[in-house]
Amino acid sequence: MKGVPVPRARASPRRHIWTLVVLIFIAITGLWIYMYPPQDYTYPVRDWYPVRDWFPAEPARELTDEETATRVVFRQILSTPPFPSRNPKIAFMFLTPGNLPFEKLWELFFKGHEGRYNIYVHASREKPEHVSPVFVGRDIHSDKVGWGMISMVDAERRLLAKALEDTDNQHFVLLSDSCVPLHNFDYVYDFLMGSRHSFLDCFDDPGPHGVFRYSKHMLPEVRETEFRKGSQWFSIKRQHAMVVVADSLYYMKFRRFCKPGMEEGRNCYADEHYLPTLFHMMDPAGIANWSVTYVDWSEGKWHPRSFRAKDVTYELLKNMTSVDISYHVTSDEKKELLQRPCLWNGLKRPCYLFARKFYPEASNNLMNLFSNYTIF
Numbered sequence: 001m002k003g004v005p006v007p008r009a010r011a012s013p014r015r016h017i018w019t020l021v022v023l024i025f026i027a028i029t030g031l032w033i034y035m036y037p038p039q040d041y042t043y044p045v046r047d048w049y050p051v052r053d054w055f056p057a058e059p060a061r062e063l064t065d066e067e068t069a070t071r072v073v074f075r076q077i078l079s080t081p082p083f084p085s086r087n088p089k090i091a092f093m094f095l096t097p098g099n100l101p102f103e104k105l106w107e108l109f110f111k112g113h114e115g116r117y118n119i120y121v122h123a124s125r126e127k128p129e130h131v132s133p134v135f136v137g138r139d140i141h142s143d144k145v146g147w148g149m150i151s152m153v154d155a156e157r158r159l160l161a162k163a164l165e166d167t168d169n170q171h172f173v174l175l176s177d178s179c180v181p182l183h184n185f186d187y188v189y190d191f192l193m194g195s196r197h198s199f200l201d202c203f204d205d206p207g208p209h210g211v212f213r214y215s216k217h218m219l220p221e222v223r224e225t226e227f228r229k230g231s232q233w234f235s236i237k238r239q240h241a242m243v244v245v246a247d248s249l250y251y252m253k254f255r256r257f258c259k260p261g262m263e264e265g266r267n268c269y270a271d272e273h274y275l276p277t278l279f280h281m282m283d284p285a286g287i288a289n290w291s292v293t294y295v296d297w298s299e300g301k302w303h304p305r306s307f308r309a310k311d312v313t314y315e316l317l318k319n320m321t322s323v324d325i326s327y328h329v330t331s332d333e334k335k336e337l338l339q340r341p342c343l344w345n346g347l348k349r350p351c352y353l354f355a356r357k358f359y360p361e362a363s364n365n366l367m368n369l370f371s372n373y374t375i376f
């Protein structure tokens, strides 16, 4: 009974230290995961992303009643996490005058991935004759489309509205009859579903094919400095698709004041300006600013280069899939080349999933090469 028993109390501070160490470790790990969320494609992970502090840049002037209403609706849509779906799908929306010459190639692309995609076809001139079963019965109600007219935007909105009806659709890809896939389905699916951004082409062109098409009648809602340009072939997330169908204010501005043959002989093409301008104003950080559809403007003509059967080689397709910089050229006399790396969630990656334009005669060559060029 002499010696004081080894004081147990001495263990206590040590235990406290350990508890503290463990707590600090947990806190640091938690903070790390919060700041650098895991980049795999487990969709539930994306749902607990911190909701972005989203605010469209408020202009200094007082907003009109319509603008206030529109902005509050957009804000709500954009800050609401995606509709939870057990079976997320991609909506492939084909905007075509009539027949789709690459149906068989697309069938090869979709094969084995049933339940992970939906197809929608808007045929604006004549009812297509489908040669592939995956396209049969996928035509939606459609209307005439005039080149460069607002009817082009109307068709895009019609496709989006129809595709939004299926709550499984999480990503919406707009394709033309001359588009072909550059990768296999799994690659495309993971690329689009795993992205935090929509792939909408958008840049500031100070020249005649850009800001010269702007009309002051779009004031006060759309200022000249906010007017943007980009290719119409988008690939957008569900919330952005919702914004497009919910918008009437900005849509009406473009409907009335962006069309061919405006005052002073100016031409404006709504399909090249409406969505880039809308998203530049409403959610600039939510768009990648480039399109995932490859196109070759290098010939410098009014229309991009179209590829013939003889052009379609393994090397050509590999060239398209290896481009990892997006290019824009301004249409003013400077012809400035704007280059940016294609960033996918901050990582540099090849830009393109699809390509245009191909002549129907290229179909067989593309199908023969498909399994080769889409291996990676």
Ligand SMILES: *[C@@H]1O[C@H](CO)[C@@H](O)[C@H](O)[C@H]1NC(C)=O
Pocket: 197, 280, 284, 285, 286, 287, 288, 289
């Ligand atoms: C797209 O461009 C806008 C500027 O117009 C920029 O604020 C935004 O961060 C860009 N998006 C990405 C993903 O880099």
Ligand SMILES: *[C@@H]1O[C@H](CO)[C@@H](O)[C@H](O)[C@H]1NC(C)=O
Pocket: 313, 315, 316, 319
């Ligand atoms: C592929 O790219 C290389 C390097 O840019 C070029 O020399 C070649 O001509 C291209 N081939 C085709 C078929 O486009």
Ligand SMILES: *[C@@H]1O[C@H](CO)[C@@H](O)[C@H](O)[C@H]1NC(C)=O
Pocket: 314, 369, 372
């Ligand atoms: C496609 O792949 C097969 C088998 O790997 C190979 O023999 C053939 O040369 C490839 N074709 C081309 C055009 O690369």
